[in-house]
Structures are given as C-alpha cells and as structure tokens.
Amino acid sequence: xxxxxxxxxxxxxxxxxxxxxxxxxxxxxxxxxxxxxxxxxxxxxxxxxxxxxxxxxxxxxxxxxxxxxxxxxxxxxxxxxxxxxxxxxxxxxxxxxxxxxxxxxxxxxxxxxxxxxxxxxxxxxxxxxxxxxxxxxxxxxxxxxxxxxxxxxxxxxxxxxxxxxxxxxxxxxxxxxxxxxxxxxxxxxxxxxxxxxxxxxxxxxxxxxxxxxxxxxxxxxxxxxxxxxxxxxxxxxxxxxxxxxxxxxxxxxxxxxxxxxxxxxxxxxxxxxxxxxxxxxxxxxxxxxxxxxxxxxxxxxxxxxxxxxxxxxxxxxxxxxxxxxxxxxxxxxxxxxxxxxxxxxxxxxxxxxxxxxxxxxxxxxxxxxxxxxxxxxxxxxxxxxxxxxxxxxxxxxxxxxxxxxxxxxxxxxxxxxxxxxxxxxxxxxxxxxxxxxxxxxxxxxxxxxxxxxxxxxxxxxxx
Numbered sequence: 001x002x003x004x005x006x007x008x009x010x011x012x013x014x015x016x017x018x019x020x021x022x023x024x025x026x027x028x029x030x031x032x033x034x035x036x037x038x039x040x041x042x043x044x045x046x047x048x049x050x051x052x053x054x055x056x057x058x059x060x061x062x063x064x065x066x067x068x069x070x071x072x073x074x075x076x077x078x079x080x081x082x083x084x085x086x087x088x089x090x091x092x093x094x095x096x097x098x099x100x101x102x103x104x105x106x107x108x109x110x111x112x113x114x115x116x117x118x119x120x121x122x123x124x125x126x127x128x129x130x131x132x133x134x135x136x137x138x139x140x141x142x143x144x145x146x147x148x149x150x151x152x153x154x155x156x157x158x159x160x161x162x163x164x165x166x167x168x169x170x171x172x173x174x175x176x177x178x179x180x181x182x183x184x185x186x187x188x189x190x191x192x193x194x195x196x197x198x199x200x201x202x203x204x205x206x207x208x209x210x211x212x213x214x215x216x217x218x219x220x221x222x223x224x225x226x227x228x229x230x231x232x233x234x235x236x237x238x239x240x241x242x243x244x245x246x247x248x249x250x251x252x253x254x255x256x257x258x259x260x261x262x263x264x265x266x267x268x269x270x271x272x273x274x275x276x277x278x279x280x281x282x283x284x285x286x287x288x289x290x291x292x293x294x295x296x297x298x299x300x301x302x303x304x305x306x307x308x309x310x311x312x313x314x315x316x317x318x319x320x321x322x323x324x325x326x327x328x329x330x331x332x333x334x335x336x337x338x339x340x341x342x343x344x345x346x347x348x349x350x351x352x353x354x355x356x357x358x359x360x361x362x363x364x365x366x367x368x369x370x371x372x373x374x375x376x377x378x379x380x381x382x383x384x385x386x387x388x389x390x391x392x393x394x395x396x397x398x399x400x401x402x403x404x405x406x407x408x409x410x411x412x413x414x415x416x417x418x419x420x421x422x423x424x425x426x427x428x429x430x431x432x433x434x435x436x437x438x439x440x441x442x443x444x445x446x447x448x449x450x451x452x453x454x455x456x457x458x459x460x461x462x463x
Contacts, residue, residue, distance in 0.1 A: 016326075020300060030120045045061065048060065054098060059082070060099060063076075063117075067121060077125075084153060084157035090115050126192075135204045142167070143227060144227040144230045147233040148168045148170035149177020150433065152177070154447075155449035176194075176197060186296070218403065228428065231422070235433060239392075242285060244343065245343070247343050282307070285309050285340055285391055286391045287316070291319065295327060306331070311337065312359070314334065351385055352385070354387060357375065358374075395434065399435070421451055422448055
C-alpha cells in the first residue's frame with residue numbers, strides 16, 4: 001500500500017541557533033526508515049511526469065521503487081545511469097521547480113521528496129558499496145574538456161563511459177568549479193564533491209589542475225595535441241558590480257571572492273592562513289542563491305547583523321524557498337524594496353555604511369517581473385563595515401579572446417547552435433553550462449554537458 005500522507009517525511013536538521021555558528025551541513029539526511037517511508041509515497045505513475053522535469057532524465061520512479069524495497073545501492077546505480085553527481089544534485093538541485101513540480105502527489109499535497117531520496121541513495125552507496133566504477137574499453141579517440149565544474153565533469157563522465165580518452169583542464173588547484181568555490185560547506189560538504197569526482201577518475205577521466213586554457217595553452221593548441229573535440233565548460237566567474245559611488249572602498253567584496261576565500265581557501269578554519277577580516281555588520285546586495293550563501297556564510301563568520309538588500313519584494317526573490325527559509329531561521333535580516341545608491345566610507349578608505357533608497361514596484365520589465373521604481377524622499381543609511389555584491393556574473397573573456405572563430409554574444413556568453421548539442425561556431429568545439437547561459441543552476445549545467453557529450457560522440461563517429 002502506498003504511503004498516502006499529504007506531507008513529505010521531514011528532513012532532520014541542525015538547530016538554527018547552533019548551525020548559524022558552524023559550517024557543518026544543515027540538513028542531516030534521512031535514515032533508512034525515513035527514506036523507505038518517503039519512497040512509499042511514490043505512486044509509480046506510468047507516464048512518469050517527474051522524469052520530464054529532470055534536465056538529465058533520471059529514472060525517478062525506478063530508483064525510488066528500489067529505495068522502497070530496501071535495495072539502496074541499486075537505487076544509486078539507476079540514478080548514475082544518467083547522473084554522474086547524485087550526491088551533489090540531491091543537495092543543491094532546485095527540485096521544487098523541476099522534477100517535484102510535476103509530481104502527481106503535489107496536486108493535493110506535497111510532492112514526493114525526490115531530491116532527499118536521491119541524496120540518501122547516493123550517500124548510502126558512497127558509504128556502503130566497495131565496488132569501484134568499471135573502466136570502459138577505450139575507443140581510441142581523445143576529447144579535451146575545459147573546466148572541471150558541473151557541465152565539464154558531466155560531459156567527461158558520459159564520454160568516458162563511451163570509451164573516450166578524456167582529459168579535463170582546470171584553472172584552479174582543485175576540480176569541482178562552483179561546487180567547491182561557490183557553494184558553502186554547510187550546503188554541500190567538499191568531501192562529498194571529492195568522492196564523486198574520484199569515481200569519475202576511477203572510470204578513466206584524467207584531470208589536470210592549475211591549467212588555464214587561453215594562457216597555459218589555447219583551444220587551437222589542444223587540437224594540435226591530438227584532441228579531436230573540445231568541450232568548454234568554463235563557467236561564469238566574472239562578477240558584476242553595482243557601479244555606484246564608493247564601491248572601491250576596503251570591505252567591499254564580490255560574492256565570488258568572499259565565497260572563494262571561505263569555501264576553497266577555508267577562511268572559516270583557523271588552521272588555514274586565509275586573509276578574511278571578521279566583520280560586525282554586513283550587507284549582501286542581491287536575492288539569488290549566491291546572495292543567500294554569502295549572507296549565511298557571513299553570519300557563521302561571526303557577523304552580528306547580516307542584511308539581504310533586495311530591490312524587489314519577497315515574492316520576486318529568485319533564491320530557492322528552502323534557502324530563504326533557512327536564512328530567516330538563522331537570523332538574516334531581509335531589507336525588501338531597498339536599493340543601494342552609495343557605499344559610505346571612513347577617511348582611511350574602509351566601509352562605514354550603505355546609503356539606500358526605498359523602492360516601489362511599477363510595470364513589469366523584459367523579465368516579466370515588476371520594475372522597481374525609487375520612492376521619493378526615502379533615502380536612509382545602514383551602518384555597516386562590509387558590503388558583498390551578489391548581483392550576477394558573466395563568463396571570463398579569456399576563452400573568447402584567445403579562440404578565433406568562436407562567436408560570443410554581447411554578454412560574453414558563447415553562442416551555440418542549440419543548448420541541446422552545445423555546438424559552437426568553431427569546428428569541433430562544443431560548450432555548455434554558465435559559459436553559454438550565464439549564471440544558472442548546477443543541474444542545468446549538467447544537462448548541457450550531457451547533451452554535448454552525445455553531440456561530440458556523434459561528431460567524432462561521423463554519425
């Protein structure tokens with residue numbers, strides 16, 4: 001008999017007043033019993049609407065059925081047929097707007113907790129399955145991947161399964177891309193990322209770090225080295241700023257820099273010699289997941305007051321509902337309908353405050369959201385010693401300026417024939433993820449890497 005409870009099985013979590021002072025994972029994961037209870041809520045629909053909502057087409061009812069039966073390792077094997085990073089996706093995917101949004105159980109209650117079950121299966125297999133991934137037979141063809149983030153790793157994994165000799169070139173000293181430098185430890189433990197990447201290397205994927213394509217070597221030079229195709233998954237790591245007076249004060253960070261110092265360089269760990277001042281009053285400008293990550297990290301770094309300054313209302317916040325909920329629980333202060341107009345500073349060049357103006361929502365803009373309009377006479381100051389800017393990123397110009405024949409748009413994103421194939425204007429070069437779309441989600445980047453792997457295989461095999 002299915003479990004007909006209208007609500008998801010609750011996920012155990014750290015107490016908010018404890019977790020906002022540490023970087024341990026917030027969500028603690030299901031027990032076996034909780035996972036089986038939640039799996040029992042799946043109706044095993046024949047038309048499988050949830051699968052249509054998954055960018056990498058995980059066989060969702062099938063893996064959930066295995067959890068309900070208690071065969072947790074098999075559940076993970078089913079997920080891995082189409083998803084190379086299930087423990088990552090189970091934690092950071094916006095399931096509520098993808099697979100879970102289409103779940104039939106969501107019509108009269110809460111959808112099945114697909115993401116939580118994916119995380120459970122992946123974690124269980126990681127801890128209890130000793131079997132290493134099988135190394136496929138080589139087919140004699142070489143492919144280069146630029147960037148060891150979600151799209152690059154997915155493309156590499158899919159090509160390796162088809163027998164390709166795959167080398168991933170990563171600019172940082174550690175693979176993972178945004179998974180290691182952008183998403184905080186309390187949402188995605190780096191040990192999880194490391195283990196999932198290790199499973200790719202066991203399958204034959206080679207990863208070369210400290211290698212900047214465009215400086216160390218160009219895309220054309222990769223072809224000269226015998227690679228038959230190149231996939232560019234270099235992400236969107238160039239931060240945008242507000243372009244307001246005072247933005248060059250000491251104590252103003254891009255969210256990229258702030259999170260990289262904390263996540264990749266472990267500034268929260270006293271045993272690491274990473275320079276990052278402990279601030280008392282912090283404002284984060286923006287309303288997306290990156291803004292939530294920066295604000296929640298600042299709180300854990302000891303800030304007394306952390307503000308999210310967002311120029312629209314709460315209804316328009318682009319961050320995941322779970323991240324907003326967790327931020328509120330942890331004491332983050334939301335300043336809605338508020339826009340910064342100037343960063344105030346001390347005589348020696350340090351941030352002392354933020355001059356803001358209240359906003360009203362006018363007519364919808366090109367994004368469909370109501371355009372914020374300044375409210376006359378509403379200027380006010382926030383007393384601060386740190387400002388973190390989280391208003392978006394764009395691709396680094398290095399690839400486009402060193403790769404003749406590669407077309408990009410006005411935002412610096414690589415132009416592709418279609419997002420399904422990732423085929424670019426340069427022969428043999430494919431691209432996907434944030435380098436094509438601008439900053440988006442991990443799972444959409446993975447879907448792009450998956451589509452490009454299929455297109456690269458067809459290109460090399462002459463299909």
